Amino acid sequence: MPEVFIDGKRYEYEGDHQLLQFILDQGLEVPFFCYHPSMSIPANCRQCMVKVGQPVKDRESGEYELDENGDRVIRWFPKLQTSCNIKVADGMVVHTQETDELVERAQKDTLEFILANHPLDCPICDQAGECPLQIQTYKYGPEGSRFEVKKVHKPKRVQLGPRVILDAERCINCTRCVRFTDEISETHQLTIVSRGDKNYPTTAPGTEFDDNYSLNTVDICPVGALTSADFRFKARVWEMNQTPSIDITNGKGTNIDLWTRDNLVLRITPRFNEDVNDHWMPDEGREAYRVFNENRVSKPAQNLDGEQVKSSWNNALLTLAEKIEEHDGKEVLFVGSPHASVEENYVLMSVANLLGAKNPVFTPHIEEGYGDGFLLTDDQAPNTNGCRALGLDELSAADLKKEITGAKMVVLLNDQLVDRNVVSAKDIETPFTTVFATNHSETSKVADLVIPITTAAEHAASYVNVDNRAQRTVAAKETKYTNRRLDIEMSEGRLDRYGTSFDNWVTEDNKVDCMPFWNFTSQLADRLGLDLSYDTGRDVMNEISEKVPAFKGVSYSEMDANSGIVLEETSDKTVKS
Amino acid sequence: MSSADWKNYERVLIPDIDGLEKIDVYEENGGYSAFKEVLTDKKKWEGPKSVVDEVKAANIRGRGGAGFNAGLKWSFMPPSDGGPRYLACNGDESEPGTFKDRKIFEYNPHLFIEGALIAAYAMEVTAIYVYIRGEYKVYIDMMEKAVQDAYDKGFIGENIMGSDYSVDFYVHSGAGAYICGEETSMLESLEGKRGYPRVKPPFPAQKGLWGRPTTINNIETLAHVPNVINRGADWFSSIGAENHPGPILYGISGHVNRPGVYELPTGIPVLTLINEVAGGMRNGKELKAVIPGGSSTPIVRADQLDGITMDSDSLREVGTMLGTAGMVVMDEDTDMVDMLWRISHFYHHESCGQCTPCRDGTGWLEKILLRIKNGDGEIKDLDLLLDITTQMEGRTICALADAAAWPVRHTITRFRDEFEARCKKSVHAIA
Numbered sequence A: 001m002p003e004v005f006i007d008g009k010r011y012e013y014e015g016d017h018q019l020l021q022f023i024l025d026q027g028l029e030v031p032f033f034c035y036h037p038s039m040s041i042p043a044n045c046r047q048c049m050v051k052v053g054q055p056v057k058d059r060e061s062g063e064y065e066l067d068e069n070g071d072r073v074i075r076w077f078p079k080l081q082t083s084c085n086i087k088v089a090d091g092m093v094v095h096t097q098e099t100d101e102l103v104e105r106a107q108k109d110t111l112e113f114i115l116a117n118h119p120l121d122c123p124i125c126d127q128a129g130e131c132p133l134q135i136q137t138y139k140y141g142p143e144g145s146r147f148e149v150k151k152v153h154k155p156k157r158v159q160l161g162p163r164v165i166l167d168a169e170r171c172i173n174c175t176r177c178v179r180f181t182d183e184i185s186e187t188h189q190l191t192i193v194s195r196g197d198k199n200y201p202t203t204a205p206g207t208e209f210d211d212n213y214s215l216n217t218v219d220i221c222p223v224g225a226l227t228s229a230d231f232r233f234k235a236r237v238w239e240m241n242q243t244p245s246i247d248i249t250n251g252k253g254t255n256i257d258l259w260t261r262d263n264l265v266l267r268i269t270p271r272f273n274e275d276v277n278d279h280w281m282p283d284e285g286r287e288a289y290r291v292f293n294e295n296r297v298s299k300p301a302q303n304l305d306g307e308q309v310k311s312s313w314n315n316a317l318l319t320l321a322e323k324i325e326e327h328d329g330k331e332v333l334f335v336g337s338p339h340a341s342v343e344e345n346y347v348l349m350s351v352a353n354l355l356g357a358k359n360p361v362f363t364p365h366i367e368e369g370y371g372d373g374f375l376l377t378d379d380q381a382p383n384t385n386g387c388r389a390l391g392l393d394e395l396s397a398a399d400l401k402k403e404i405t406g407a408k409m410v411v412l413l414n415d416q417l418v419d420r421n422v423v424s425a426k427d428i429e430t431p432f433t434t435v436f437a438t439n440h441s442e443t444s445k446v447a448d449l450v451i452p453i454t455t456a457a458e459h460a461a462s463y464v465n466v467d468n469r470a471q472r473t474v475a476a477k478e479t480k481y482t483n484r485r486l487d488i489e490m491s492e493g494r495l496d497r498y499g500t501s502f503d504n505w506v507t508e509d510n511k512v513d514c515m516p517f518w519n520f521t522s523q524l525a526d527r528l529g530l531d532l533s534y535d536t537g538r539d540v541m542n543e544i545s546e547k548v549p550a551f552k553g554v555s556y557s558e559m560d561a562n563s564g565i566v567l568e569e570t571s572d573k574t575v576k577s
Numbered sequence B: 001m002s003s004a005d006w007k008n009y010e011r012v013l014i015p016d017i018d019g020l021e022k023i024d025v026y027e028e029n030g031g032y033s034a035f036k037e038v039l040t041d042k043k044k045w046e047g048p049k050s051v052v053d054e055v056k057a058a059n060i061r062g063r064g065g066a067g068f069n070a071g072l073k074w075s076f077m078p079p080s081d082g083g084p085r086y087l088a089c090n091g092d093e094s095e096p097g098t099f100k101d102r103k104i105f106e107y108n109p110h111l112f113i114e115g116a117l118i119a120a121y122a123m124e125v126t127a128i129y130v131y132i133r134g135e136y137k138v139y140i141d142m143m144e145k146a147v148q149d150a151y152d153k154g155f156i157g158e159n160i161m162g163s164d165y166s167v168d169f170y171v172h173s174g175a176g177a178y179i180c181g182e183e184t185s186m187l188e189s190l191e192g193k194r195g196y197p198r199v200k201p202p203f204p205a206q207k208g209l210w211g212r213p214t215t216i217n218n219i220e221t222l223a224h225v226p227n228v229i230n231r232g233a234d235w236f237s238s239i240g241a242e243n244h245p246g247p248i249l250y251g252i253s254g255h256v257n258r259p260g261v262y263e264l265p266t267g268i269p270v271l272t273l274i275n276e277v278a279g280g281m282r283n284g285k286e287l288k289a290v291i292p293g294g295s296s297t298p299i300v301r302a303d304q305l306d307g308i309t310m311d312s313d314s315l316r317e318v319g320t321m322l323g324t325a326g327m328v329v330m331d332e333d334t335d336m337v338d339m340l341w342r343i344s345h346f347y348h349h350e351s352c353g354q355c356t357p358c359r360d361g362t363g364w365l366e367k368i369l370l371r372i373k374n375g376d377g378e379i380k381d382l383d384l385l386l387d388i389t390t391q392m393e394g395r396t397i398c399a400l401a402d403a404a405a406w407p408v409r410h411t412i413t414r415f416r417d418e419f420e421a422r423c424k425k426s427v428h429a430i431a
């Protein structure tokens, strides 16, 4: 097998590798800025310099030539090489900054140049704390500066588009943002203008940077030159907890991170998943952070004499239990939701079965032509295929409307059917309707009973995307009833580990008075004398994987280990009892 | 012909013929016969490769600055796969001190066009581009006319002169960026993109214009080709310096009595060029220094010039290069600090800004030099300048960073006293 020697250590490899990526893949480090694994390689930052040589082969014998000590004779490249754009070759010998002083010096030199005209305004820069320039300067940069002349001044606070703001003085001209619009979003909205140290990226005159994916440039900008108009100045990175999650604004299942502070989600960024979204996400998905904080249903509510009033949990539970007992199981229509998780839909199904009601129904939420073949999909819901795989009965919008208007009692799982024009407010008002909702909507407004449930940011639960991939979220934000230090399903951030209570801001109002659907349902089952009880989404999934053929082998640990699991197509839709 | 004989040299690039820029006059004087011969005389020229071999044997070393054997460069083109292949002719001529290609545009455009056509045939090229610096508006217009005339006469186009060879010829105007003279930057510019030099490899012969095999040659380099075909490789290589042969256009500027472009053999002693060809120093002043081949080539002090001739071997002895043979002559009154600042200002202004060391190094160099020029510099600044050049050299995508660093390094080391005299006596300098 071909081999390469990095800082004296031998590595075997197969296939085609860029040297820098290969080094990173081994868990080693070489500083870099312009290189991005998903885009073309311009080799312009000149930060990733290493010393590279090839062993000399005897032309006739094809054997490596050896020196007097029996070591291979190495022919070194006359100049240092940028590791990002050089291919790993058999026998190659590489010295990084760890073993070569000249390399260390060259990297330091480049950083000195980058910093020469950089404003060094980390204390007021959003990027501080997650800034490759800051990190690499600490690790590899020069101490102090020899730059005593005037810095170049460039445009600041430039609103490039509705969502992205440029500080050209911070820009290090890596061209990542430009390459992003050329190669990934293909809108070609950005270009570098001017020349030399006056260079900076901008749009063509009279146009704006309104690309549907524009905020990705903020993520990949290795400095604070591009910032999010919405997020800038809201929080320091080190004050937030970062929790892996799944985008629930469409069917793609884009992998994301939720950034929380004081139980508010402050921003959403993409998380790498080669098979789903690579490093990217649409701007739209990021806007969804508000859904987790704002307009939340907190505390149950009940319609009394045409007016919704808050009620206690106990009262809500009793009311629902009584209503169910008043009706024959067959008279209750359970409506599942492509906007809710696999676990929630499954629990709904279980209750329906136990009550002898008919199998829950659902209708997909599709907007034809909305998708772009990239990360936006026609499907506006995150779990349509999850509902299908569970075996809920899929109905057209018209048929669902018929079912609802014909029912005596409706239990609706988080789907804003009125808002999305599947049914009218009137349709909902006729039967006794209980809505399990995360957010207030036109639908919850007209319900007889509203039970607040947790969002994807508050529970661990799974979603099956348009490509049949099951992926799960992790609880990122506390409710009135959870505690991040006690709840094992909750993500643990740096602050949880090392912070004091002083660092962990706790504003009680930011905790929503809601509970996971399965917890409420367990209480309801208890009240009704049904055999059903779940603590966590994990419990629910364990049961699903046993009972629903499509989910065989799916578990939280498997999903975590494999960045999601693609469900096998199965014709067997029977749920084992 | 030896370079000692230079007074009897007969010009072949810009001969003294009235109206030679007109295609009829050019033809009357044997023009386009070389091209016709390679296309039609199948006995003498068995095919494209025979032309490449002849040009390789002549050893025309590229006149754009790097001095690479033109025929050898042509031989790097991969075999034709039937798809498009390009010749890009570099008429960007923007290096300070260089103003020779314009003479070819002005006085003998068809010689260049014929040379480009022969080169194109030799490399089985399907289209030729000539990239001319935007400031040469007059020559761009002249060139367009010349190309049109050659089309009208059937020297360019389909099945040229009854052969099965076809080629197109386009004139392209630059827009004021020196960097577009760097060959891969020129390709980007031709493609309508920002003039950022490309990372090599891949080299243009593998992936050039629009990803297709491409060769880039300087205008003067190509203008030598018809004469090599007409008179043979031996004729060419017997002229001037042995390892750097042929006629060459010297562009002499600065403090001489007769600045201008002179066509002569390579290998003429520098002092002969100054004192005899260019009429000696202006106002009888003393010679102080010479920049031999464009502003990026290291400066040479007058006392280093004895016996040094204008060819790469001899100039290497004094640590410099022939470059474009655009020679800048400076007399005793020249202020080296001012001069160096002006050169650094140029490179700062022209860096494309892609590579960190060049983008931020060129500006830093200029600003320190300005400070010294204004009398605010300190002696430690000189060492800093030298450090910065070390940090720039050999660490960038193209050679502009080197071109910016060399003048600083060599002017300071060769005229250190003058720089120190301009600096404040700084505490840092006291040992």
Ligand SMILES: Cc1cc2nc3c(=O)[nH]c(=O)nc-3n(C[C@H](O)[C@H](O)[C@H](O)COP(=O)(O)O)c2cc1C
Binding pocket: B061, B062, B063, B064, B065, B066, B067, B068, B070, B090, B091, B092, B093, B094, B095, B178, B179, B180, B181, B182, B183, B184, B216, B217, B218, B219, B221, B222, B398, B399, B400, B403
């Ligand atoms: C910054 C820079 C500017 C250059 N400018 C020119 C130019 O204006 N004209 C030119 O012929 N070559 C220029 N060159 C050299 C070209 O890159 C290339 O080597 C040359 O055109 C090749 O032609 P030749 O082999 O015939 O000399 C420049 C190179 C650099 C690095």
Ligand code: SF4
Binding pocket: A170, A171, A172, A173, A174, A175, A176, A177, A178, A201, A217, A220, A221, A222, A223, A225, A226
């Ligand atoms: S704005 Fe950021 S991403 Fe764009 S070129 Fe500058 S540093 Fe790179």
Ligand code: SF4
Binding pocket: B179, B196, B197, B350, B351, B352, B353, B354, B355, B356, B358, B359, B396, B397, B398, B399, B400, B401
């Ligand atoms: S060396 Fe300078 S001019 Fe050349 S590519 Fe790099 S930044 Fe541009």
Ligand code: FES
Binding pocket: A031, A032, A033, A034, A035, A042, A043, A044, A045, A046, A047, A048, A049, A082, A083, A084, A085
């Ligand atoms: S990462 Fe290699 S040059 Fe920028």
